[in-house]
Amino acid sequence: MTYDNLLLEADRQGIYTYEKLMPQKLKGLYKDKVICINKRILTSIEKACILSEELGHYHTSSGNILNQKDIRNCKQEYRARSWGYEYLIPLSKIIEAGQAGIEGRHCIAEWLEVTEEFLQLTIEYYQRKYGLYISYQNYLLYFEPLSISRL
Numbered sequence: 001m002t003y004d005n006l007l008l009e010a011d012r013q014g015i016y017t018y019e020k021l022m023p024q025k026l027k028g029l030y031k032d033k034v035i036c037i038n039k040r041i042l043t044s045i046e047k048a049c050i051l052s053e054e055l056g057h058y059h060t061s062s063g064n065i066l067n068q069k070d071i072r073n074c075k076q077e078y079r080a081r082s083w084g085y086e087y088l089i090p091l092s093k094i095i096e097a098g099q100a101g102i103e104g105r106h107c108i109a110e111w112l113e114v115t116e117e118f119l120q121l122t123i124e125y126y127q128r129k130y131g132l133y134i135s136y137q138n139y140l141l142y143f144e145p146l147s148i149s150r151l
Helices: 003-012 044-060 071-088 091-099 105-112 116-130
Strands: 016-020 028-031 034-038 133-136 139-143 146-150
Touching (some): 044 071, 091 139
Parallel strands (some): 016 034
Antiparallel strands (some): 133 139
């Protein structure tokens, strides 16, 4: 899903999204149906990855969770990231990449229009959730190494 499509989805949900100069470390921020994306981020692909996580905060978080030393805040951060991973790269999209003959993490990330880092984090998330592999839609999806086989 492209950055523009995610912006439209946020708007449909009544979330105001805008880009703003923010400290380099801070890529995005969500509060009270407003999402800020750091204007310093240059590619729409990286912006889409960040926006998906911030939408995850809208759907899963409550309150101020900036203090990541508090385990409750860490759990909310994890839930928001997990939501973003599953929203932007559902298992079905990884299967579609395999069906299209796309191989290698770089090519898959490019095909999915996400950063390689976001794809890697998503794969690691799915591996924690399901283990080394999952049977899904008549396919066997291995997470390490990433491979897709028809059952």
